[in-house]
Amino acid sequence: xxxxxxxxxxxxxxxxxxxxxxxxxxxxxxxxxxxxxxxxxxxxxxxxxxxxxxxxxxxxxxxxxxxxxxxxxxxxxxxxxxxxxxxxxxxxxxxxxxxxxxxxxxxxxxxxxxxxxxxxxxxxxxxxxxxxxxxxxxxxxxxxxxxxxxxxxxxxxxxxxxxxxxxxxxxxxxxxxxxxxxxxxxxxxxxxxxxxxxxxxxxxxxxxxxxxxxxxxxxxxxxxxxxxxxxxxxxxxxxxxxxxxxxxxxxxxxxxxxxxxxxxxxxxxxxxxxxxx
Ligand SMILES: NC(=O)c1ccc[n+]([C@@H]2O[C@H](COP(=O)([O-])OP(=O)(O)OC[C@H]3O[C@@H](n4cnc5c(N)ncnc54)[C@H](O)[C@@H]3O)[C@@H](O)[C@H]2O)c1
Numbered sequence: 001x002x003x004x005x006x007x008x009x010x011x012x013x014x015x016x017x018x019x020x021x022x023x024x025x026x027x028x029x030x031x032x033x034x035x036x037x038x039x040x041x042x043x044x045x046x047x048x049x050x051x052x053x054x055x056x057x058x059x060x061x062x063x064x065x066x067x068x069x070x071x072x073x074x075x076x077x078x079x080x081x082x083x084x085x086x087x088x089x090x091x092x093x094x095x096x097x098x099x100x101x102x103x104x105x106x107x108x109x110x111x112x113x114x115x116x117x118x119x120x121x122x123x124x125x126x127x128x129x130x131x132x133x134x135x136x137x138x139x140x141x142x143x144x145x146x147x148x149x150x151x152x153x154x155x156x157x158x159x160x161x162x163x164x165x166x167x168x169x170x171x172x173x174x175x176x177x178x179x180x181x182x183x184x185x186x187x188x189x190x191x192x193x194x195x196x197x198x199x200x201x202x203x204x205x206x207x208x209x210x211x212x213x214x215x216x217x218x219x220x221x222x223x224x225x226x227x228x229x230x231x232x233x234x235x236x237x238x239x240x241x242x243x244x245x246x247x248x249x250x251x252x253x254x255x256x257x258x259x260x261x262x263x264x265x266x267x268x269x270x271x272x273x274x275x276x277x
Contacts, residue, residue: 003185005247005250006258007083009258011152014259015042016085017042017099017257018043020043021096021253022099023087024048025050025240026103026105028048028055028059029214030213031104031248032102033059034069034245036158037049037157037249039256040063040066040069042253045094045179046063046071047072047074048071048072049087051076058202060073070094070095074093079131081140084143086211088233097153098147098155100156100157100256101156103140104160106132109129109174109221110191110221110227111221116172117174118176121176125173128178133177133183134180137187145195149198149254154198154201156200156201156202156255157191157202158204160206161181161184162177162208165206170197170233185204185267188267189265197231201264203260204266204268205256205270206242206271208271208275209222210242210243210244210245211259235273238272238276239272255268
């Protein structure tokens with residue numbers, strides 16, 4: 001992988017993903033979809049992977065009509081080893097390379113039986129949280145690293161954690177989710193330590209509450225299960241609001257591009273100041 005010298009490369013070229021291939025897992029909606037828009041604008045060839053193939057296909061068609069890059073959709077269950085392996089292969093088959101692998105999937109508790117404190121926490125929810133959130137990142141990183149090493153261009157693996165690893169969110173049900181996100185931070189650091197010599201960087205995005213379909217569904221489920229209204233949290237944030245998907249997508253673009261060429265193993269907090277208070 002060539003490392004551009006800061007004083008010889010324009011800012012436009014540093015932020016560009018032109019000619020690179022990115023797999024975005026969990027891209028049918030929310031932060032993943034916003035990131036797909038920014039990566040397409042930056043010129044990347046994209047594989048939009050999701051459980052919800054119909055929505056991923058709709059986004060792929062919309063972006064392919066707007067940007068001059070190769071954009072396709074691909075079904076994946078990120079906790080399925082075989083399916084994740086096939087996704088990495090499909091990216092390389094389609095474009096001959098794999099430069100960026102980003103994972104935005106998650107399992108968050110939704111049912112009344114899941115919005116409970118630690119002593120009641122169900123085994124099934126624990127397992128699902130680890131399978132989708134942590135094992136999904138491990139399987140994706142492993143498949144991506146193998147494909148990147150074979151292609152010989154280096155690359156970037158980006159995982160998504162959450163500010164919940166630093167701060168109890170104030171409601172029950174988070175044992176599995178928060179534990180899996182803590183694991184993702186450790187995973188990212190080991191990936192960085194071991195893959196750096198191959199020219200592969202590993203970073204993690206760490207958002208606070210971002211206004212997405214996924215988080216809204218989860219917060220509604222918490223309110224229903226607990227019988228109490230949430231909603232004071234926004235007022236206690238330094239910036240007095242939650243984030244927007246594109247505000248995380250911009251950091252995801254920074255992470256994928258040569259703007260962050262000398263960063264690996266870092267956790268990029270996008271929290272409107274939440275963790276400062
Ligand atoms: N939105 C927030 O407030 C917030 C806060 C902190 C961290 N995060 C993290 O950011 C990431 C994106 O969050 P979001 O709110 O945009 O999510 P979202 O729920 O809106 O979208 C997630 C996408 O992942 C897909 N998906 C879920 N399980 C999958 C699986 N097993 N295989 C393949 N695809 C699957 C869904 O179909 C969906 O398209 C997640 O990792 C989440 O934990 C979000």
